[in-house]
Each structure stands twice: as structure tokens, then as C-alpha cells.
Amino acid sequence: MKPSKEEVAELLRKGLRIDGRKMHDLRPIRMEVGVVERAEGSALVSMGKTRVLCVVRGPVECVPSHMADPERAILDVAYRMATFSTDERKSPSPSRREIELSKIIREALEPALLLGEYPRMMIRVYCLVLQADGGTRTASINAASLALAYAGIPMQDLVASVAVGYYDGKILVDLNAAEDDLCADIPMAMMPAYNKITLLQADHIFPIDKIREILDVGRKAINQIYELQKKTLKSKYAEIAKTTGANVGE
Amino acid sequence: MKGQYTTKIVVPGEVIAVGSRYNVRGAAIVKPDGRIIATRIGLLRMKGREINVVPLAGAYIPQKGDSVIGIVVDYSVVYWLLEINYVWKARLDASEFLRRPFDAGKERITDYLKIGDVVYAKIAHVERGMPPILSCRDKGYGKLEGGRLISINPVKIPRVIGVKSSMLDAIKKITKAEIKVGANGIIWVKAERPEIEELVEHAIKKIERESHTAGLTKRIQNELMKGMHKIQRGEWK
Amino acid sequence: MATEFLSAVRREFLSSIERQSIFSYLQKNRRLDGRGLLEMRPLKLIPNYIEKAEGSCLAILGKTKVVAGVKASVGSPYPDTPNQGAFIVNMETMPIASPSFELGPPNESGIEFARVVDRAIRSAEFIDLEKLCIEPGKSVYIVFIDLYPLDDNGNILDAAFYAAVGALLTTKIPKAEIVDDKPILNYEETTPLPLKMERLPIQLTYAKILDKIILDPTNQEELIIDFKLTVAVMDNNVVGIQKSGRGAADINDILLIMEDIKSKAPRIKENVLKQVRGIK
Numbered sequence: 001m002k003p004s005k006e007e008v009a010e011l012l013r014k015g016l017r018i019d020g021r022k023m024h025d026l027r028p029i030r031m032e033v034g035v036v037e038r039a040e041g042s043a044l045v046s047m048g049k050t051r052v053l054c055v056v057r058g059p060v061e062c063v064p065s066h067m068a069d070p071e072r073a074i075l076d077v078a079y080r081m082a083t084f085s086t087d088e089r090k091s092p093s094p095s096r097r098e099i100e101l102s103k104i105i106r107e108a109l110e111p112a113l114l115l116g117e118y119p120r121m122m123i124r125v126y127c128l129v130l131q132a133d134g135g136t137r138t139a140s141i142n143a144a145s146l147a148l149a150y151a152g153i154p155m156q157d158l159v160a161s162v163a164v165g166y167y168d169g170k171i172l173v174d175l176n177a178a179e180d181d182l183c184a185d186i187p188m189a190m191m192p193a194y195n196k197i198t199l200l201q202a203d204h205i206f207p208i209d210k211i212r213e214i215l216d217v218g219r220k221a222i223n224q225i226y227e228l229q230k231k232t233l234k235s236k237y238a239e240i241a242k243t244t245g246a247n248v249g250e
Numbered sequence: 251m252k253g254q255y256t257t258k259i260v261v262p263g264e265v266i267a268v269g270s271r272y273n274v275r276g277a278a279i280v281k282p283d284g285r286i287i288a289t290r291i292g293l294l295r296m297k298g299r300e301i302n303v304v305p306l307a308g309a310y311i312p313q314k315g316d317s318v319i320g321i322v323v324d325y326s327v328v329y330w331l332l333e334i335n336y337v338w339k340a341r342l343d344a345s346e347f348l349r350r351p352f353d354a355g356k357e358r359i360t361d362y363l364k365i366g367d368v369v370y371a372k373i374a375h376v377e378r379g380m381p382p383i384l385s386c387r388d389k390g391y392g393k394l395e396g397g398r399l400i401s402i403n404p405v406k407i408p409r410v411i412g413v414k415s416s417m418l419d420a421i422k423k424i425t426k427a428e429i430k431v432g433a434n435g436i437i438w439v440k441a442e443r444p445e446i447e448e449l450v451e452h453a454i455k456k457i458e459r460e461s462h463t464a465g466l467t468k469r470i471q472n473e474l475m476k477g478m479h480k481i482q483r484g485e486w487k
Numbered sequence: 488m489a490t491e492f493l494s495a496v497r498r499e500f501l502s503s504i505e506r507q508s509i510f511s512y513l514q515k516n517r518r519l520d521g522r523g524l525l526e527m528r529p530l531k532l533i534p535n536y537i538e539k540a541e542g543s544c545l546a547i548l549g550k551t552k553v554v555a556g557v558k559a560s561v562g563s564p565y566p567d568t569p570n571q572g573a574f575i576v577n578m579e580t581m582p583i584a585s586p587s588f589e590l591g592p593p594n595e596s597g598i599e600f601a602r603v604v605d606r607a608i609r610s611a612e613f614i615d616l617e618k619l620c621i622e623p624g625k626s627v628y629i630v631f632i633d634l635y636p637l638d639d640n641g642n643i644l645d646a647a648f649y650a651a652v653g654a655l656l657t658t659k660i661p662k663a664e665i666v667d668d669k670p671i672l673n674y675e676e677t678t679p680l681p682l683k684m685e686r687l688p689i690q691l692t693y694a695k696i697l698d699k700i701i702l703d704p705t706n707q708e709e710l711i712i713d714f715k716l717t718v719a720v721m722d723n724n725v726v727g728i729q730k731s732g733r734g735a736a737d738i739n740d741i742l743l744i745m746e747d748i749k750s751k752a753p754r755i756k757e758n759v760l761k762q763v764r765g766i767k
Contacts, residue, residue, distance in 0.1 A: 036638045037550050038585055038706075040309065049538060053637065055583045059309055059337050070379060078590050080581060083633040084540040084556025092579050092633070093592070112262075114279075114289060117311075119379035121337050126583050126590075128635065130554065131537050149262050152308025152405065154289045156279060157263030193263040193287065226263075233261045233291055237306065237462060321502040333500075366503040398508045438504070444511065 003178045012167050023172045031232040033150045041151025045143035049133035054143035056151045058123035073118035077106035081129040101137050108141050108189040108199035114154040134177040135163045141189050160226040161189035164218040166206040173221045188218040192226045256296040260288040276303035293462045310404035310434045312382045316373045319432035322363050335434040338381035346385040368394045370430050397440030400451045402458040404435035409461040424474040445486045449477040513699045527703045532762040534657040542658025546650035550640035555650035559660045561670045562629040572619020574630040576605035585639035600644045603729045607719030610726035611688035618681035621663045626670045641705035648690040656763045689752040690719040693744045
């Protein structure tokens with residue numbers, strides 16, 4: 001079922017990908033907002049087989065209270081994987097990886113939020129990975145941005161994210177699980193309106209001189225995701241306008 | 251204002267305009283490079299130099315002078331704590347409710363309001379990041395009894411009221427119901443018959459769903475009149 | 488966006504006016520959402536919701552959503568049942584479905600719900616545990632059923648139950664092969680999880696408010712009920728009962744509930760099989 005590293009490597013050396021995509025193609029993406037009634041904001045994002053549900057609660061009271069900041073809200077993010085999201089059942093207790101990713105995702109989102117509007121309060125973001133096939137942190141960031149916007153949390157921009165890969169001199173975009181095992185995995189997140197990077201990580205190995213090209217390829221893919229995020233948010237409201245036969249405006 | 255309005259839905263990060271000649275209100279910020287950027291999902295209303303982004307989503311943040319509907323959830327010797335759909339509970343002092351000094355030695359706070367009671371009050375004082383203080387001194391405020399409560403997204407409340415109260419007045423006129431609207435997204439309705447209260451709830455939910463569309467007041471008036479006829483003929487629901 | 492009751496998103500209690508609204512509807516044998524007292528909300532089941540899992544199902548009961556995922560692994564049998572496989576039902580209560588869930592291990596509700604769902608499936612003997620034996624006394628399949636509530640609009644327990652049953656009905660277990668004296672799971676070859684279809688249980692949760700028994704409470708109703716009674720049946724047998732809540736039940740309440748579930752179970756069973764397996 002899962003392709004072997006050798007299979008993936010052989011194809012990449014020929015400039016091909018295991019699922020037939022071109023090097024800079026994104027996987028099929030689906031985005032939906034407002035999927036959980038009992039949350040102020042929610043979004044379900046699928047990138048290929050990776051699927052993440054994100055729920056935003058807030059603003060709420062800051063707990064524990066000694067953590068409260070008199071000038072701005074505290075952003076609290078929890079990233080968790082469902083037990084059935086991986087090939088082997090994952091234990092429900094949080095792993096070190098989940099704790100690191102919770103912090104990384106929080107720091108990817110924070111620059112976009114106008115937390116000064118909610119002093120002494122807290123914004124809670126919960127990302128649950130329902131199915132994992134590479135890029136779960138990037139899908140989580142994409143979903144969290146949508147959920148935060150849907151909840152009406154003030155933001156100076158949405159944050160869009162994708163994992164860029166490097167292998168055998170080639171740069172590829174939106175790695176699935178088999179690819180991120182093999183390639184240098186470089187997850188990126190940006191606030192596209194300001195051309196600013198809010199998440200950047202890398203593992204394995206790649207030549208220093210390739211960094212500019214890698215960031216450029218990542219930026220282009222991120223812009224595509226960003227357009228889709230905006231479309232998803234707007235069409236949620238347009239849907240309602242259509243059913244009444246009325247145009248937006250008065 | 252005469253002339254053409256541009257209206258459209260905007261999302262956070264969207265650039266509305268560039269330049270310093272604009273008068274910006276609502277959910278938007280002006281960046282050092284002159285770009286005017288939306289900060290929430292909202293309805294952009296733009297005409298000439300006026301830019302206003304009316305948010306379509308967001309939590310209730312109390313402002314001084316807001317009228318709110320709250321539920322008593324706790325109390326102490328001289329005050330009650332009310333849930334008002336905010337991060338913290340709001341405090342209502344007994345003296346502010348009774349409009350006279352409260353003698354803790356002789357009176358018991360629960361004689362006047364109990365857990366679960368519903369109160370229409372004004373935000374007397376509030377600071378960002380702290381529990382608000384309420385008052386019922388003004389006429390028309392105090393305990394609410396009977397009727398029903400409706401909860402909607404607080405950002406839609408202005409639409410329920412309408413420009414110069416046009417929507418709210420229309421609803422009251424057609425249904426003859428008593429209605430109190432809380433800025434915190436809670437509305438109290440009391441009418442002659444529960445069917446009429448249901449009809450008003452139905453209309454308010456419709457306003458909430460279609461708040462950003464045109465011709466809403468007319469559609470609501472039609473729905474209400476049709477509903478009232480059905481009720482009078484005994485055909486409601 | 489739209490919420491039904493006073494900050495339904497956050498709130499955990501009702502005002503006296505809201506209570507009174509529910510009561511006056513009940514006096515007329517109606518509920519706020521227009522249902523009859525003993526009417527269930529529509530149940531929608533989406534089988535195979537998580538492809539990677541051995542089995543899965545998203546259950547949507549009204550607006551309440553629970554997802555169940557099944558994973559199979561190999562382990563040693565319990566000493567007292569050396570020739571039987573095992574299954575474990577677990578519920579995680581992440582603060583996704585409700586503001587009252589906290590991050591961390593499941594709270595007492597999560598644990599109770601998992602155990603109630605487990606009991607119904609176990610007592611009905613729905614899973615053919617004997618067929619899950621690989622090497623008698625040495626290795627068996629261990630089937631994990633993990634439940635994740637995603638949206639709490641009342642009666643998570645029943646939504647979880649149907650998600651679990653739906654997931655089991657879609658489960659395909661990988662073939663076990665003995666390699667070097669050790670059992671290995673071959674995911675390329677799968678077989679449907681051995682189930683005794685005629686033993687499929689049906690579960691319903693009832694509650695009492697004032698003097699009325701209602702079926703399938705919403706989260707607002709859950710705030711003012713006296714007690715809940717969850718019953719699971721299989722054919723004409725009871726395979727699980729759980730009373731919960733502070734109030735005390737009358738014998739007549741229990742009899743009424745048993746009569747009702749007896750009459751409803753066959754049609755619900757049909758609905759479940761139709762949605763998950765396309766069986767008419």
C-alpha cells in the first residue's frame with residue numbers, strides 16, 4: 001500500500017512523482033468552514049489524503065490566570081493526531097512531536113493576529129489530524145487561518161502554508177508522506193499580503209545556494225492556497241446571498 | 251448620502267485601497283505603506299473617500315452604554331454576577347438594580363434576583379480586559395419575565411434594529427410584540443400568543459442569515475404579515 | 488454563526504425564561520426543534536470517512552457529530568480467553584466538540600460513554616471474537632475502536648454508538664501471516680471484520696424532563712433533564728442499560744422506554760445497514 005522510499009526516489013530522479021503530479025503541483029485541496037456548530041470558528045481542510053479539522057474558541061478567559069497578558073490576548077494552540085490517522089495506531093497521549101508542532105503552528109499564526117484587541121483574554125486553537133499523509137502541520141495552519149477568520153478574530157492577513165521538498169537537485173511542492181520521508185522537507189508559511197514568512201523549518205540536507213529558489217517555489221504555491229482560502233470564506237457568505245436572489249449591498 | 255455605494259464581502263488581508271485621502275471606519279487598518287487592509291470577514295461599504303468595513307463575524311465586546319440582556323449565574327452579599335455572552339461575567343450591584351441603597355444587614359440579595367433570572371441592563375462601566383459593571387437605573391431596564399429569548403450572532407444586532415430603528419419598528423408594528431434587544435446578541439420577545447413569539451424568532455433568524463443582502467426589510471415585512479395572517483386563521487405551524 | 492440558544496456555543500446553563508419555553512412546549516408534547524417527544528433526529532452515516540483506517544464512520548445525529556476509526560493490530564490473547572481476539576473502545580474528549588471538554592485524557596463522560604458503547608457491542612456478541620484468533624493461545628487480532636466527538640449538540644453517546652457500529656461494518660482487517668514464527672499483518676490482503684450480522688445491536692438514549700420522557704435530547708435539553716436512560720437492544724433482548732444523571736427514575740418510565748425502543752429498533756437497524764452497506 002505505502003510506496004517504498006526506493007520507488008519514490010527512482011521516480012524523482014526521472015523528474016516524476018509517485019502520484020503523477022508535476023513537481024510544482026499541489027495535491028487536490030478541499031476547504032470548508034463552519035463545520036462545527038458549537039465552536040466560534042471551524043474549518044476542515046484536505047490536502048490530498050491529509051485531512052485536518054480545526055476549531056477556534058475565543059476570545060475566552062485566560063486559564064491559568066497568571067498567564068494573562070494585560071496588553072494582548074494569549075494564543076493557545078494544540079495540535080493532536082487522532083489514533084486512527086496514521087498507518088499504525090497512534091497512542092492518544094500527546095507525543096513530543098505533537099507538542100513541538102503545537103508551538104510551531106502557534107508561532108506561524110501569531111504574527112497575523114491583532115491580539116492587542118483582546119487584552120487579558122485567550123484565543124484557543126485546536127487542530128485534530130483525522131488522516132495523515134504528509135503536510136499535517138501545513139494543513140493545520142491553513143485550517144487554523146480559516147477558522148480564526150470565520151470566528152471573526154481580527155487578523156492583518158490570512159496565513160497560508162505548504163511543504164517544499166528537495167531531492168536530487170529537484171524542488172517539489174506539497175509532499176505526501178512517502179515523499180517527506182525521502183526528501184529534505186521544508187515546511188513554510190507566509191502572510192502573502194506582506195510577503196512575510198511566519199514558519200520555516202527544514203530537515204535532511206540541501207545545498208545552501210538553493211534556498212532562494214526553494215523559497216520562491218514555496219511562495220508561488222502558498223499564493224495558490226491563499227486564493228483558495230479567500231474563495232472559501234467568501235463563498236460561504238455568497239451562498240446565502242444567492243438563495244435569496246439578492247445581491248450583496250443595499 | 252446620495253450616490254453609488256460599492257459593496258462587497260472582504261476577508262482579512264484583502265487590500266481595499268491605497269492612499270491617505272480615505273476616511274476609514276470599521277474592521278480595517280491602514281498600513282505604513284498606505285495600503286488599507288480588511289481585518290475581519292465583513293461587508294465593505296465604499297463611496298468616494300469613505301471606507302467602512304462592517305464585520306460579519308466576531309465576539310461581543312461590551313461598550314459603555316450598551317443595552318444587554320444577561321442571566322444571573324452567581325451572587326455575593328451585595329451584587330449579582332450575570333452571564334452576558336462575554337469572556338467575563340458582568341457585575342450588577344444590588345443598589346444599581348433597586349435604584350436605592352441596599353442594606354445588607356436587613357435585606358437578602360436573593361429576594362430580588364435569583365440564579366437563572368433574566369435582566370435587561372446597561373453597561374455602566376467597562377475597561378478592556380476586565381469584567382463590566384451593569385446598571386438598571388434607567389427606565390425600561392430591570393428583570394424580564396415571561397416571553398422567550400432568542401440568541402443570534404452579536405454582529406447582526408444592528409441589522410435587527412435597522413437604520414433609525416426601521417427594522418425593529420416594523421417588527422413591533424406588525425406583531426404588536428414587546429421586544430428588547432441586547433447588543434450582546436440576545437433578544438427578548440413577549441407577545442400575545444406563543445405563535446407570534448415563534449414568528450418573531452423565525453424572522454430574526456432570517457435577518458441573521460441574510461443580513462448582508464439587499465431588500466431585507468421588505469422581505470421580513472412580507473414574511474411577518476404572511477405569518478400573522480396564518481396565525482389569525484389558526485394555520486401557523 | 489447561527490446559534491439556537493443563549494450563546495449555545497459557550498454556555499452550560501439555561502435562564503428561567505428558556506427553561507419555561509422548553510416546559511411550555513413539553514406540556515403540548517412538543518420540543519423546541521419541532522420534534523415529537525419520542526422522535527429521534529435524522530441519523531446520517533458516512534462510512535469509510537477515514538481511508539487510512541481499517542474501518543471508519545462519521546455519524547451525524549441532528550447536528551451532533553462523532554467520528555469512529557478502527558485500527559487492528561496483533562497481540563496476545565487475554566489468559567482466560569486464549570482463542571479469542573479482543574476489542575477496546577476508547578473515546579477522546581478533545582475541546583473540539585464542546586467548550587466543556589478539556590485538553591488531556593478523557594473526562595469521566597468520555598470514559599463512561601466509551602464503556603457503554605463497548606458493553607452494548609460486547610454483550611450482543613456482534614464481533615465474532617473466535618474468528619479473530621490467529622494462533623490459539625499465542626496471538627490474536629486486537630481491534631481498537633476510537634471515538635472522537637466533533638460537535639456536541641446533544642446525545643453524543645448515541646452518535647458515538649452508531650459511529651462505532653458503522654465503523655465496524657466497514658472494517659477490513661489485514662491478513663495475518665506467520666513469518667519467522669511471528670505474526671505479521673499484510674495490509675495488501677484484507678478481509679472484512681468477522682461480524683455476526685444478526686446480532687447488530689441498536690442503542691437509544693432517553694431522558695426525563697418534568698413528567699415527560701423524551702428521546703434523543705439536544706444539548707439545551709440535556710441541561711435541564713432529571714436523568715438519562717440509555718438502552719441497547721438486539722432482537723428481543725436487552726444488551727445494555729445505563730442510567731445517568733442526578734434524578735431518580737420511576738418504574739413506569741423504564742417500561743415506557745423499553746416499549747418504545749422495542750418498536751423502533753428494527754427500522755433503525757434497517758437504516759443503519761442501508762446507509763453503511765447499501766443493504767435494502
